[in-house]
Amino acid sequence: MPFRLENVSYRYSDGTLALDSVSTNFVKGKRIAILGPNGSGKTTLLLHLNGILRPTSGRVYFEDSPLEYTSKSLLRLRRRVGYVFQDPNDQLFAPTVKQDVAFGPLNLGLPTDKVKESVSEALEIVGMSEYSDKPPHFLSLGQKKRIALAGVLAMHPEVLVMDEPTSNLDPRAAIRILRLLLQLNQKFGLTLILATHDVDTIPLFANKLCILSKGKIVLEGLPEETFSQTELIRSLDLRSPRIAHLFEILRRENHLPIDKQLPLTIGEARKEILRLLDSKNMIEKEGKSYIEARTRKVNHT
Amino acid sequence: MSLGHVHAQIDRYAYTNALTKNSPVTKIFFALSTLIICVTSPSPLVPIIVFLTTTTLLLRFAKIPVHFYWSLLVYPTTVVIASCLIIALFFGYGETLVAIVLPWFSWAVFKNGVTMSITTFFRVEGALSCLYFLVLTTSVTDILITLRRAHIPMILIEMSLLIYRYIFVFMEVAAQMYTAQKLRLGYSSWKKRIRSTALLAGNLFIRTLEQGERTFMAMNARGYDGNIRTLDDLPRPRMLSLMGIIFFDVILVFVAIMTMHSWVL
Ligand SMILES: Nc1ncnc2c1ncn2[C@@H]1O[C@H](COP(=O)(O)OP(=O)(O)OP(=O)(O)O)[C@@H](O)[C@H]1O
Ligand SMILES: [Mg+2]
Numbered sequence A: 001m002p003f004r005l006e007n008v009s010y011r012y013s014d015g016t017l018a019l020d021s022v023s024t025n026f027v028k029g030k031r032i033a034i035l036g037p038n039g040s041g042k043t044t045l046l047l048h049l050n051g052i053l054r055p056t057s058g059r060v061y062f063e064d065s066p067l068e069y070t071s072k073s074l075l076r077l078r079r080r081v082g083y084v085f086q087d088p089n090d091q092l093f094a095p096t097v098k099q100d101v102a103f104g105p106l107n108l109g110l111p112t113d114k115v116k117e118s119v120s121e122a123l124e125i126v127g128m129s130e131y132s133d134k135p136p137h138f139l140s141l142g143q144k145k146r147i148a149l150a151g152v153l154a155m156h157p158e159v160l161v162m163d164e165p166t167s168n169l170d171p172r173a174a175i176r177i178l179r180l181l182l183q184l185n186q187k188f189g190l191t192l193i194l195a196t197h198d199v200d201t202i203p204l205f206a207n208k209l210c211i212l213s214k215g216k217i218v219l220e221g222l223p224e225e226t227f228s229q230t231e232l233i234r235s236l237d238l239r240s241p242r243i244a245h246l247f248e249i250l251r252r253e254n255h256l257p258i259d260k261q262l263p264l265t266i267g268e269a270r271k272e273i274l275r276l277l278d279s280k281n282m283i284e285k286e287g288k289s290y291i292e293a294r295t296r297k298v299n300h301t
Numbered sequence B: 001m002s003l004g005h006v007h008a009q010i011d012r013y014a015y016t017n018a019l020t021k022n023s024p025v026t027k028i029f030f031a032l033s034t035l036i037i038c039v040t041s042p043s044p045l046v047p048i049i050v051f052l053t054t055t056t057l058l059l060r061f062a063k064i065p066v067h068f069y070w071s072l073l074v075y076p077t078t079v080v081i082a083s084c085l086i087i088a089l090f091f092g093y094g095e096t097l098v099a100i101v102l103p104w105f106s107w108a109v110f111k112n113g114v115t116m117s118i119t120t121f122f123r124v125e126g127a128l129s130c131l132y133f134l135v136l137t138t139s140v141t142d143i144l145i146t147l148r149r150a151h152i153p154m155i156l157i158e159m160s161l162l163i164y165r166y167i168f169v170f171m172e173v174a175a176q177m178y179t180a181q182k183l184r185l186g187y188s189s190w191k192k193r194i195r196s197t198a199l200l201a202g203n204l205f206i207r208t209l210e211q212g213e214r215t216f217m218a219m220n221a222r223g224y225d226g227n228i229r230t231l232d233d234l235p236r237p238r239m240l241s242l243m244g245i246i247f248f249d250v251i252l253v254f255v256a257i258m259t260m261h262s263w264v265l
Helices: A042-050 A071-080 A097-107 A112-125 A141-153 A171-188 A223-227 A228-234 A242-254 A264-298 B003-016 B024-040 B044-059 B064-092 B112-136 B140-149 B154-185 B190-221 B239-258
Strands: A003-011 A015-026 A031-035 A057-062 A079-086 A159-163 A189-198 A206-212 A216-222 B098-101 B106-111
Touching: A003 A042, A015 A057, A015 A216, A042 A159, A042 A171, A042 A189, A071 A079, A071 B190, A079 A141, A097 A112, A097 A141, A112 A141, A141 A159, A141 A171, A141 B190, A141 B239, A159 A264, A159 B239, A171 A189, A206 A223, A216 A228, A216 B098, A223 A228, A228 A242, A242 A264, A242 B003, B003 B064, B003 B154, B024 B044, B024 B140, B024 B239, B044 B064, B044 B098, B044 B112, B044 B239, B064 B112, B064 B154, B106 B112, B140 B154, B154 B190
Parallel strands: A031 A189, A031 A206, A079 A159, A159 A189
Antiparallel strands: A003 A015, A003 A057, A206 A216, B098 B106
């Protein structure tokens, strides 16, 4: 179990209570999405996982031992837990893309060949290989975001914490990166903890969803179950994925016989529509054969 | 062209010119050695040779567009011409070229003043071309990594590294804030202009402090332990190019010595 939070509260120096007694588990190998409106404390929560922030009260456990905040044990933690910041300008400090991506692996003490290998591999993964000698200020925000991710992937972390992974990315890059994270999760058991307010992408990757509001976890569980609580979600200034919303309307307004668990992705929606069509056909077919049978009966007599 | 714009342009060429794949050691060695010979040369002949050589290298081999190089040269050159005119007209002693003597006023142009002025002009232009050669063909990154290898104190290099990167971040932020203020009519009158500029400067200052903190945090998150390590995979200098440069420098020194006494107006 990589992370366990026990009544974690955090108060910023100006008195804002950004986390209010949060307790939860992030199990190894899971893909966790943290959803919440602006200012709900997502970033604050994530910053605790890497020991960047220290809880005002409460405890954070990593693999069942409480985090220690000495520089040595933090260094050890950060070798295993990668953190991609919300704003890539905070993260990219080196004069060229390659140098920036190499920063982490060099800090791990890897030999030069290995470093070069991880750097080119990571750049390949995010699709930015041809930019390796460019300085970051020549890149667009979305491209910088991809470099920031590459800089962390190059360290081969066991847990990847990412703040708003898909903001500022074009749809293709967003899907590509999510797919890639999914692959890393399935192949190497990389634990993913992503904060986002892009609800439509959550069902594509997450198998656990935590909903934060005003510094508290108000709902957590499987995405399908969580998103089915439509009233609660709306009361938190959030919305369900568009597809779930559509099916909810179809159920409520058009009284279609739709499952309690709303479909969240295009794939699920397709299945549900086919199922509905099928059952409709069945009714029609059955209806027809019933009528035919009736008429036959009538004719007989 | 604004100053920031020129700055960014130079930086862009440093990363994209046709000589990027050559060893920075070679380029730095060429630029600095010719620069030193150029400014110490007593006659204008050596600076002229240097200027022509570096300009050819820049335009033909590094493929820097002529108009850009020209625009870089124009502004300093006007300043240099003005300064050299002052030297020619008001400096010197001994033999005169022109002299105006009135009972209450006398003024003379001296031979060695003009000589000095012409020498200075060519020295400065030659030196300028050497520096442009360096900054247009070698990126700041390459220069810093090379300096690190030359055992310049780490702290200086790391600071330059960060300053260099965040100059651009803050230029971007300042430009964005400026546009945002302008779109909300922050520069529509003289008074508002002053107010907006002050706000921008103040904000930018706070931003730099915050940025420092956040960058430090982000570096820590990737295992920063007080040393910024860089990947050293620069192209090695080729012996042949180094020998060529040394040969060129020797010729320059020779020319400089030969013309030392013959160059008098
Ligand atoms: N450095 C800070 N000093 C004081 N208060 C802060 C600071 N950073 C965040 N806060 C406050 O803490 C609360 C939680 O902020 P946080 O950044 O965690 O939100 P978030 O969920 O990440 O929001 P967003 O979706 O906008 O990124 C907010 O009310 C915010 O105003
Ligand atoms: Mg945030």
